[in-house]
Amino acid sequence: QERTSVKIGYAVSKTGPNAGGAGITTIPNYELWVKDVNDAGGLEMPDGKKLPIEVVEYDDRSSSEEVVRAVERLAAQDEVDFILPPWSTGFNLAVAPLFDRYGYPQLAVSSVTDKAPDFVKRWKKSFWMLGGGHDYAEALAKVIADASKAGTINNKVSMISVADGFGIDLVTAARPAFEEAGIEVVYDKTYPAGTTDFSPILNEVMSNGADTFVAFSYPPETFALTQQAQVADFNPKILYLGVGTGFPIFAKNNGANAEGIMSLGGVDPRNEANNAYRKRHEEVTGKAPDYWGSVITYASLQMLQEAIKRKGLDRDAVSEELSTGTFKTVLSDETKFEDNQLRQLWWTGQWQNGVFVGIAPEDRPGASKATLPRQAWKKN
């Protein structure tokens, strides 16, 4: 019989500890994309026909066992045409064997892993879109080393990291990268996720002479660190914080004090497609997207959409197209995978004039120039 719709399913953390992250980077973009597509009449097929998207969504409740079961349900029970990936590195890995077994392409966005080159060999239809720890660490090392060479700052760094997969991946990549770049790490500690009080750490690092403070942190700690650094009047010349720095609420809460703070991700402020995307995201979902994963999530969906337009609903063909094709997305007119990984990324960004702009890699078109040193906190 005639097909009247395309079934797209996803399982994502709507509740539990992961809901905060998924709720900013993943869910709004899935919803925005589905709305955009359906408002335009549906997903376009190679024959030009448009089929509306029918969504099947589950809440994985931030549990590995649930996410595995939910994806199996999408594949085996609901027999959806495509599955969108869950949020977080761990969950993307948990479901990767299932995507592979059922032959679904997996466009893993919210997952930072240095093992991506191995994974693409193990799971041929998996795509890794947020880079690995060493990418971010090396870029950061270069930013610091350049500034140090320029005499803007000294070469000492204090560094903390959250004790979970993300924080450890980054910090283990950062250590050799910093050493290579001739940066001296004078403080290097890991704190457990859920830490709310950073005053002991700040008290330590305030007096150790490092001009740079790096925290590979998660949103609640990123926010707490920003607040507590202001209270402590701690003013490192480079302040680099982890996930959450690019969240709209960060700018809102810190106003002018966000200026100069660095983190992972960023945008090219002159990229019109991206600016339009940000505007539409805010209009449709009621909130601005974050400056790191959001736009990539949306871009991954555009790639999928385009691949379907070129190849139809044949998942093998779509995967093949994703691997080899070039796509026009909100990221750039020529977005494409290299060995199933997205490499055109902003490794380091900085708040400049109310926008979190990409500053590294600095040779990438659209890169902004880092402003250093960071201004001291303004008292409010």
Next chain:
Amino acid sequence: MLVTALLSGLVLGGTYALVAMGLTLQYGIARIMNLAYGEMIISAAFLAYVIYTGYGINPVLGLLITIPAGFAFGYVIYGVMMKPLVARARDKASLEIDSILATFGLLFVIQGVLLVTFGANFTSYNYLNVAVELFGTNVAANRLLALVLALTVGGALYLLLTRTLWGTALRAVAVSPASAPLVGIDVNKAARYAFAIGGGLAAAGGVVISMYQTFTATSGVVFTMKALIVVIMGGVGNVVGALSAGLILGVVETFVATYVDPGLTLAATYGIFLAVLLWRPSGLFGRRAG
């Protein structure tokens, strides 16, 4: 350095103590093991957020709205949900089981409502995030407020419970609910008020925390568990116990972070908690296990 660490520890512990005192009343006196306690805290945090960002009322002033709201919520919940359970309970253990199960359900309802209203996002705002200098150390005013509030509330509750007849009656309900009617205490009413006061305290804790901590609709359970740890470490139903346990945990965490390794702070928290129980199986101020 030592003074700084001690002060930071006390300030951090103030938050723990503040959050735990309401629970110790609810569990110690009303005998309701309230697993939805953290959700009550989070609800108050959202309420404070709304009245601050939405109506421009500052959260400290907002306490005048949030505390009565918490009290009223506790009062209603006890009347509607807990009273029938208490009435049918055959003994302490069965009430414990029933209240665990029922408040587990309540936890999900509150969480669900928060999720639907506010979404799953990280929520945070800055208020009173200014430095106050104390003994040469900068302390955040909002955190200091938590400590001050904890000490005031703790002191007031202590006096209420030990120096007034009504407070003694509340403790009597706590230790032998079956005997309380024999001296003319309306157990139901006493428990209801204890539960409601606990609700008010949860609200106060939630408001203060919202000024400096990021929260989400689903982060309540963290507070419930932290509060439970403090309550148990202090001795069930003992306000002074909750206050001291909270402060001790705060100081231990800070000292470990300063002098040992920030990575071990939570391990130290749990370690010290376990050690206290091994040394005193009914908590610091507890009198025999209940």
Next chain:
Amino acid sequence: MNGKTILAIAGFIATIAALAFVPFVVGPYGVTLMIGMLGYVVLATAWALFSGPTRYVSLATVAFFGVGAYTVAVFSESIPYPLLLLVAAGIGLGVALVVGIATLRLAGVYFVIFTFGLAELIRQLVTWYEVNVTGTLGRYIFLPITPEGIYWQLLALAAITFAIAWWIGRSRIGLALRVIGDDEVVAVHCGINITGVKLALFGLSCTIITLVGAIQAPRWTYVEPSIAFNPTISFLTLIMALLGGAHRLTGPLLGAVPLFLMFEWLSANFPNHYSIFLGLIFIAIVFVLPRGVLAFIEERWTLWRRNEPVSGRTADE
């Protein structure tokens, strides 16, 4: 052994045998569903093995579940699979005995929260160890085990658990546990070595729980402490057992199966209002079935059979 017992045993064996064929009928999603469900059935039954009669409500479930999962993650490359399970069980038992000895003096809610603290402590220590000693966090499990394989292993574990629980229920040690649950002072004065009995049962219960974690872990591919030591597991296990009726053999089963299916149904059909519905249904169950699912079924059954009002109490409460 009387006729009824033999019939019961035969029924049990037949049920297990029938369940073993399920993967051939239900398809992959069915198997996944059964794995999740069986996992909780075993967890709740093993939990109730100790916590039911003694009323020592434990929240340490996930500590052992996580130890099982982590052991598999750490040694999956270096130790052959069946041996891996044995090693996991051994580690679980060892931890259980240490924990058991530590908790001997604690009673009531102090025990409950102690066990919770303990699970968190273990998680923190594992995290700290991984970060500072091995320098990684998060491990990969690439074991060639199919979902069906996991299902059959869990089924076997379930069968063993039920057999043990059944045997304990009618053995001396079962009575000893109930006496301990009622009054430990009387128990020692009756000559019961309560330390020994408690340790033995706690160890047994925790070993089974460890095995559940070990068996299920290969499904996740990636394990890190926040995944393996997710405290929700402890809470759900406890809730399921209590809801079904923790002091009977089939109580935990009757709590785990409906609850599990309810979770699944709700999250599939109301992904956005799941929490609210779940909470409301939960509260309703507590009010409608004051003494657990099993007691409710039994009461209806007696009512129907004898057609007369049931008395207020049954012997087992």
Next chain:
Amino acid sequence: MLEVSDLSLHYGHHAALDHVRIRVGRGETVVILGANGAGKSSLLKAIAGIRAPDRGASIMFDGRSLTDLPAHQVLETGIALVPEGRGVFGDLTVEENLALGAYAMRARAHAAESRAFVYELFPKLRERSSQYVNTMSGGEQQMVAIGRALMSRPELLMLDEPSLGLAPVVVGELFRSLGRIRERGLALLIVEQNVRMSLSIADRGYLAEAGRITGEGTAESLMNDKAVQQAFLGGAA
């Protein structure tokens, strides 16, 4: 003053009380005698409002119906119960137990006075006023229970086996104290196995058997009754 009629009480199917009818006059001392399990304790609990009796019962006190009053309100009308097993607040001190005895509105204003009386009656309690009750001996706890009941300034004091577990010297004192309490115009309703002692201070008595009242009479007539002697005074010296 107290009029009880048609009082029945069931535990499940088991009838503990069956249409019981008793009365206690103002200032009167009444004992209830009866074998183990006769329902004596159940009767006192029903009057005190701790156990709800079956429908149709009537419990009148000073012309007021107590039938549907909860226990804490019954106390306010002037009836106090010293229950079997004492019902003291073990985790509170003696002092606090006594203070709570005067929790009822009717008693608060007179708390100091009542306390002085209790301490005079049981000097040991004054010595131990800050001891936790659950660390006291059985007899000491009994004193706390009686003292606490007196603190509520009852008009009718009900005692369920007050001499249980007390040393003879204390039992002697207790009954002397009860005699003095009685002289203050309090009515007493006593359930006791120490029949001789209790009858010696009583005005009247009831015989209870298997949930029913099977006899009544003045203390004197009961003391001399052959059947009573047989059943309750025994052959023992």
Next chain:
Amino acid sequence: MSELLTITGLTKRFGGLTAVNAVSFSIVRGEVIGLLGPNGSGKTTVLNMISGHLSPTGGTIALGEETISGLAPNRIALKGVARTFQLVRGLPSLTVRENVVASLAFGRRKLWGEEADREALRRLEEVGLAGRAEHSAQDLTYIDQKRMELARALAADPELLLLDEWLAGLNPTELRTGIDLILSLKERGITILLVEHVMDAIRAVCNRCVVMNAGRKIADAPTAQALADPHVVTAYLGDAHA
């Protein structure tokens, strides 16, 4: 004549309070000894130390030749010491029969299965509770619970039986039955240490009495003589019994 129980210098302190102060006495096999004293004089505390529920602050307790002070209660129970509690401790979630089986199964007899059930019934019959064997223990009246406790203690097949106010609360008729029961136990050769305030019973069953006051032993003599001791009269009996 052989001593079954020998207590030497037994002392127990609770914080600042010395509940039992250097008490020594012994019990010969087959005797029934009364342990008397005013409320709070330390009688229950002595029983608690003998049964192992409390460990002594000082002094020793020997059963036959063997020192038992400091052993765990279950070890002491297995050596043939059984007890009842002043405030009854039934096992409420078990049936009356199971209450008794508990001590048959883990005590010295190690009976189990039908044999244990039969033996339990026999014990319950002895105390007059056979009719309620299948009832839940919590439905019993206070007195019946005491009976059940005695049946449980007897089921342990004790050499030394510690009764803490087991006769309290019985009416005179019941008391008679109770006394007869204790006498029959004595016939069977069970050694009994009886804490009791019911003088009629003491006189009827005890060969000898140890009297305590404020933690100290104030008398240790054949019953009639002990009860006539002027110290005992003032401290314990009061004028009425003089």
